[in-house]
Amino acid sequence: MILKTKKNTKRLKASVYAFLFAASAFAQNANPIPQSYENAAMPDSAKNAQLEEVSVTGTRAQPRTKLTTAVPVDVVDMAKLSASAPQVSVADILNYVAPSFSSNKQSIQDGTDHIDPASLRGMGVDQVLVLVNGKRLHQTSLVNFQVGPGRGQVGTDLNTIPTAAIERIEILRDGAAAQYGSDAIAGVINIILKKATKQLQVNVTSGANFTDDASLSLRNKTYDGEYLKADANYGLPIGKNGGFINLTGSYDYRGRTDRTTPYEGTIFKDYNATNADGSYKYDYTKFISAYGATKASATEYFQANGLTGKDITDEELTRRNKTRADYQMIVGQAGLKDYKGYLNLELPLAGKQAILYATAGYNGRNGRSSGYFRLPSHPSRYLPDVYKDGFLPHINSVITDFNTIGGVKGDISGLKWDLSNTFGGNKFMFNIDQSANTTYEKNTKKEFDAGGHAFYQNTTNLDLSKKLDVLEGLNFALGGEFRYENFQLIKGEEQSYNINGNSDSYLFTPKADGTASDANRPGGSQVFPGYSNNLTKTRTSSAVYADAELDVTKKWLVGGAIRFENYSDFGNTTNFKLVTRYRVTDFLSVRFAYNTGFRAPSLHQIYFENTTTQLVNGTLTQVAVLSNQNAGAKALGIPQLKAEQSNGLSGGFTADFGKVTLTTDLYRIGVKDRIVFTDAFSGKSTTGGGTPTENAVYLALKNANADVAQFFVNSINTVTKGLDVVLTYKDKIKGGDFRADLAFTYSKTQQDGEAKTPNLLTKDQVFPTSSKMILETISPVIKGSLGLNYSIDGFTILFRNSYFGEVADPNISGTVNGITEYQISEARVITDLAFSYKFNKYVTATIGSNNLLDIYPTAVNKQKLPDGYDNGRFRFQNAASQFGYNGRFVFARLSLTF
Secondary structure, three states: EEEEEOOOOOHHHHHHHHHHHHHHHHHHHOOOOOOOOOOOOHHHHHHHHHOOOOEEEOOOOOOOOOOOOOOOOEEEEHHHHHHHHHOHHHHHHHHHHHHOOEEEOOOOOOOOOOOOOOOEEOOOOOOOEEEEEEOOOOOOOOEEEEOOOOEOOOOOOHHHHOOOHHHEEEEEEEOOOHHHHOOOOOOEEEEEEEOOOOOEEEEEEEEEEEOOOHHHHHHOOOOOEEEEEEEEEEEEEEEOOEEEEEEEEEEEEOOOOOOOOOOOOOOOOOHEEEEOOOEEEHHHHHHHHHHOOOHHHHHHHHHHHOOOOOHHHHHHHHOOOOOHHHHOOOOOOOOEEEEEEEEEEEEEEEEOOOEEEEEEEEEEEEEEEEOEEOOOOOHOOOOOOOOOEEEOOEEEEEEEEEEEEEEEEEEEEEEEEEEEEEEEEEEEEEEEEEOOHHHHHHHHHOOOOEEEEEEEEEEEEEEEEEOOOOOOOEEEEEEEEEEEEEEEEOOOOOOHHHOOOOHHHHHHOOOOOOOOOOOOOOOOOOOOOOOOOOOOEEEEEEEEEEEEEEEOOEEEEEEEEEEEEEEOOOOEEEEEEEEEEOOOOOOOEEEEEEEEEEEEHHHHHHHHEEEEEEEEEOOEEEEOOOOOOOHHHHHHHOOOOEHHHHHHHEEEEEEEEOOEEEEEEEEEEEEEEEEEOOOOEEOOOOOOOOOOOHHHHHHHHHOOOOEEEOOOOEEEEEEEEEEEEEEHHHHEOOOEEEEEEEEEEEEEEEEEOOOOOOOOOOOHHHEEEEEEEEEOOOOOOOOEEEEEEEEEOEEEEEEEEEEEEEEEEEEEEEEEEEEEEEEEEEOOEEEEEEEHHHOOOOOEEEEEOOOOOOOOOOOOOOOOOOHHHHOOOEEOOOOOOOOOOOOOOOEEEEEEOO
């Protein structure tokens, strides 16, 4: 059951009214009049705009407009949006202009705070394939293992590419594994880089979150999340045959935001008491030794010192001259510094008979986020001799990402050929500070090199295509691909993962029943224990494909593709795709497609292992992510991972009435053997009566310094059903250019049938309610946007309302009258507004706001769901957030063109 909270705010109503008013204005101005598809009397601006929307994704024939493709393709003009939109990163821009796309900043999610997971049609972040100039882009090395979007999955970081380097982005909303290979179950995102020359473009954007949120006023601030972005793009012609080199550099600084309030729970208990001179009233070391040994010794110590474990927070704050604000977390976006550079080059050879091309990009990123405050009232995580008032540990990321493409293409008597090699990688290192390894007591370090992980990918492609004189034209393509992948775990320094065995009372030693006392101190750096082993794993895949598109008549197109692929670690897969489009009238076409697809389990999912600190049932818990190669997994009967298999069916129509264009598409995507993250397992020793299976898990946990373990398993089938509608209106109004874009998507993913479980496990252990909610409710089922853009005499106004449907967070639950209820974040409308003025051909200034009305998600109902509210730590649900919880963002941008 999902708890419905009371609808709020006048600001939301105002935004809804604005949305409806703009929609009404759009409807009144549209006045669609059917015209001939070829001979429509469109204004020049509309014709030019349509030329800009030519797509090369999903077809190996001639480029097509979004209205003549056999499958839906969105064309996003990034060159314009990056100059005028309130959003500043690639993922943020797409989240507001492409309803089928979803991406949001995460908080208290370890490494995921520093990389924004992105998905299509509400499916997995690893079920969308990303291309750069039509070539496969590598994924990150990060596994998203906290409770949130993309849990247990590995995505692709779109924000490694500077917006200033991108001409347009094409989003293919249909399965395309038969054309492009693994991951393209939900669709394909193709990033097309700029080719412009003889023009220097410089953009500087500055802004911050100016919000009415109460948490800022508590810190005597009026804004946070300070933002500065500077980028430059310049192109040079090479030779006289159209060669060019286009260069981009970019720097981003993003400050942290914080939407927490002072901690309302217990900070000090009587065993933390201090004297007037600041000394401790009790010997805390002796207390921990007794408390961590047996219940009897703990009781004896308590009785001997008159302790009861009562809350003495208020009086102890007074003695220490502190306030509750000194002990609060930071829940908000991570701070980031980003350095990016990109090169795009083409050089004709031998009089244009061949073209040499190259792309190279680099991204260096430093991030800073935090975890849970380690309070003095938490015996196992408190070191009074090191941090008298507890501590707030921080995760500092050092991320390096690069991508290179090199190749040569040409045309020999109508045979087009393209030979290329793409090599790229992502390295993610963790540095932890303001932390401690509590098992080292006074000798602990405070800063740790916790190691990290890396992923490298090399892809070689040969593509051949030729147009044949068959009926109205046949384009036939053949190709092959060889891919090498390398995944690494990088060991951290010893104290970042080790347990100091010099004092038995501080060792992590689960009790005989397999559970751990909350006084047992976990080893490793608090907030993020380091990686304890070096690991390198590789694999290869080989593929061949054939692809054909036939214009049977001038009105009827049919096409198909088939692909055979072999992986060195799990075997073969064959997939195909069939498409057709028929022009019913001069302004109306219908289209249908069917495809099968697959997603190979990532090397990360097969071999990743680490121990992290997670909140489990309200308690900070050491959770080990163990690979299926681990003895614990084998004892539980968890099999080796295999590929996910999919089948997709879509159908719709496109309409062109001159000033108005419309695309509507229905789809169904079934996925078999979907890889999920299991629930947390605990073990039991043989001395505690454990079975051999329970003991194997117990030993695996002890070796991993963890309380519980999780595994990857192919367990469920899913079905995703949806509808996408895109309506565009363009016209000249009062001498200016007007454009309206109305887009809507409905995408519902549900479990299909029962979870498949190993014999020794239950369905709830393999696929619990929390995992089901991540699958079905953590992303909006409904999204929509209405964007209005008007330009006249150098002045441009952008107005956009974006609708985000409700989501539910499995982290935030409670029991009401014996029934488990979950907090939802209700639907919201977010308003963007921006004004630009072009002073001359060199200078343009823009001011505006994202979330102009300062809308926030539904606040957590602390009366009904106190565990989720967590004494004020989570005023808003942090895992399931449609648009974040930073409030109003105000910006100014200066654009220079020379």
